[in-house]
Amino acid sequence: MVELIKSKADYEAILSSNTTVFADFFAEWCGPCKMVGPLVEKISESNPDVKFVKVNVDSNPEIASMYGIMSIPTLIVFKNGTLAKQAVGFMQESDLQKLADAGKQ
Numbered sequence: 001m002v003e004l005i006k007s008k009a010d011y012e013a014i015l016s017s018n019t020t021v022f023a024d025f026f027a028e029w030c031g032p033c034k035m036v037g038p039l040v041e042k043i044s045e046s047n048p049d050v051k052f053v054k055v056n057v058d059s060n061p062e063i064a065s066m067y068g069i070m071s072i073p074t075l076i077v078f079k080n081g082t083l084a085k086q087a088v089g090f091m092q093e094s095d096l097q098k099l100a101d102a103g104k105q
Contacts, residue, residue, distance in 0.1 A: 001044055001052070002041050002052040002054050003051070003053050005054065005055045005060060007060070008060065011063050014053060019049070019080060020050045020051065020078065020084075020100075020103035020104055021050070021077070022052045023075070023076045024036070024037065024054045024075055025057050025064055025069050025072055025073060025074040025075070026055070026073050027056060027057050030072050032073055032089060035090055036073050036075075036090050036091060037054070039091075039096055040054075040075075042093060043093060043097050049104065050100050050103060057069060067086075071088050073090070075088075077099055077100060078103060079102075079103040084103045085103070087099055
């Protein structure tokens with residue numbers, strides 16, 4: 001299950017309390033974001049050890065600016081609160097899984 005982030009405080013709490021976090025930075029108007037969203041949801045179901053979150057860049061510009069996000073979708077995997085791997089743009093399910101795995105190593 002992918003949790004929608006509502007505030008910077010929620011985001012920071014999740015980042016600090018989970019070993020591996022997969023963050024999908026998106027916007028409602030973004031076509032590629034709409035294509036990658038269901039794939040992120042699907043891999044979240046087979047990776048219970050990873051916390052999956054969605055961050056709407058329009059609703060949470062402060063969080064997006066923390067990582068200098070200029071293009072979406074931007075997918076970031078954190079391990080123990082530290083950025084482990086980042087990718088920009090649409091990705092196939094197998095590539096999303098590899099990205100999620102980067103936070104487990």
